[in-house]
Amino acid sequence: MKNRVCEYGTLAMLQRIFDKLDEEERTWLDATLKEKEAPPSGDFVTIAQIVEKYGITRQAVMKAIRHDWIAAIRRDGKWYIPTDLAEERWGNK
Numbered sequence: 001m002k003n004r005v006c007e008y009g010t011l012a013m014l015q016r017i018f019d020k021l022d023e024e025e026r027t028w029l030d031a032t033l034k035e036k037e038a039p040p041s042g043d044f045v046t047i048a049q050i051v052e053k054y055g056i057t058r059q060a061v062m063k064a065i066r067h068d069w070i071a072a073i074r075r076d077g078k079w080y081i082p083t084d085l086a087e088e089r090w091g092n093k
Contacts (some may be wrong), residue, residue: 044073044080056091064089 005054021029047051047061064070065079070089 043083045083045086047079047081050081050086050090054086056090 013080018026018029019087047058050056050061051058061079065072070081070085
């Protein structure tokens with residue numbers, strides 16, 4: 001129950017902050033949040049594409065991400081890895 005109280009307190013605090021924003025700041029915040037949800041621009045591959053292309057396991061890709069052995073961006077619940085880095089790491093095997 002303690003965590004729920006903390007969550008609600010945090011949400012209330014965020015709502016008070018949001019309520020104080022002017023229209024320009026709200027527009028900027030909305031655009032920033034939408035940008036964070038969209039896939040990154042450029043040449044990126046997903047974990048599923050790496051698994052299919054290079055024949056390695058999803059766990060192997062996740063381990064590389066977790067240990068910072070490869071750069072990755074998480075957007076909208078998916079990991080995106082620069083194509084050239086994926087090729088460099090798994091393409092020569």
